[in-house]
Amino acid sequence: MVFAGTIGLMLLIVALTRGGETPAARPAPTALASIAPSVSSVAPPKPSELDSVWVSQSPSPTIAIGGDATISFAFRNTGQVPWVRGTASEARLGYVGNNSQFDPRMAIDWPNPQRPAAQTEAVVAPGQPATFTFKVRGVVAGTFRIDVRPVVDGVAWLPDQGVYVEVTVR
Structure with a gap:
């Protein structure tokens, strides 16, 4: 009986020194969480697994000095792997011209000077x-x-399919 009373007293002291809180229960890991990689851990594809074909694009815009235009291109993923935004398999649109054809000051919020845009969709199968x-x-x-x-x-x-847009500024 004294032993049980001592244990009870010790538990009471521990509870009081911790503010009476009990540790929050943690959910048990699921089998899916242990085998499914996070989106950011997708391995880069092999070059042989990548391919595309041009589908459509916006018409060539004419804008005033100081004006702006939104331009869109669509390419079909004809490769063997999905393009997943935010991962090593994300597809971007690459600018392949030179500065004699395009004034870099025209770029508005491009991801970088040679990449006008990344894919809009989260996943392109x-x-x-x-x-x-x-x-x-x-x-x-x-x-x-x-x-x-x-x-x-x-x-x-x-593949380079000769895709381009001409922007006329007046």
């Missing part, structure tokens, strides 16, 4: 189209050609 949308601003008068093609950065450029 093989056979599905991806949309790439970006904006340009008129900074000087002239006609500016923007040559583009899809790329999975760090892995491979997808």
Whole structure:
């Protein structure tokens, strides 16, 4: 009886020193959580698994100096692996021209100077189209050609299909 009283007293002291709180229960890990990789841990695809074909694009815009235009391209994923936004298999639209064809000051919020846009969709399965949308601003008068093609950065450029848009600034 003294032993049980001592144990009870010790438990009471522990509870009081911890503020009377009990530790929060943690959910048990599920089998799915242990085998399903997170989206950010998707391994990069092999270059041979990547391919695309041009589907459509916005018409070539004419804008005023100081004005802007939104341009969209669609490419179908004809490869063997999905393009997953935010991972090593994300498809981006790569600018493949040179600065004599395009004034870099025209780029509005591009991910970087050579990448006008990343895929809009979260996942683009093989056979599905991806949309790439970006904006340009008129900074000087002239006609500016923007040559583009899809790329999975760090892995491979997808086929060059001669896709471009001309932006006329007046």
